[in-house]
Amino acid sequence: MSKPAIRVLLAKPGLDTHEGGVKLVAAALRDAGMEVIYAGVFQSSESIVATALEEDVDVVGLSFLSGAHLALTRDIVAGLEAAGLGDRAVICGGIIPDDDVPDLESLGVKGIYGPGTALERIVGDVRTLVAP
Numbered sequence: 001m002s003k004p005a006i007r008v009l010l011a012k013p014g015l016d017t018h019e020g021g022v023k024l025v026a027a028a029l030r031d032a033g034m035e036v037i038y039a040g041v042f043q044s045s046e047s048i049v050a051t052a053l054e055e056d057v058d059v060v061g062l063s064f065l066s067g068a069h070l071a072l073t074r075d076i077v078a079g080l081e082a083a084g085l086g087d088r089a090v091i092c093g094g095i096i097p098d099d100d101v102p103d104l105e106s107l108g109v110k111g112i113y114g115p116g117t118a119l120e121r122i123v124g125d126v127r128t129l130v131a132p
Contacts, residue, residue: 058129070100
């Protein structure tokens with residue numbers, strides 16, 4: 001019996017509408033055999049947590065361009081913990097200043113990817129995060 005596919009939720013929290021990068025990541029994860037749930041743009045922290053719970057995802061991927069990555073990630077991580085999903089891996093991508101990386105890591109973010117990150121690296125990291 002084969003193992004179930006890794007389930008990844010990708011979302012654009014807040015008011016950011018730039019979808020190019022997250023759609024490339026979604027395609028790469030799908031091509032690697034993962035099941036991707038793309039929540040789309042203008043997602044609230046609450047809607048992302050609700051979707052993660054409803055879809056029983058293994059990984060929550062957040063894409064940012066707006067500069068609101070710290071506040072939104074903090075809210076989403078807290079919401080995941082409150083919903084009993086604190087063990088799910090959270091990754092972030094987009095325009096994230098190097099100075100903010102330690103703050104995201106202190107929130108429990110397991111992967112942070114900027115423009116130009118090899119898609120193969122993201123795929124490999126997601127597999128590693130979900131590996132037993």
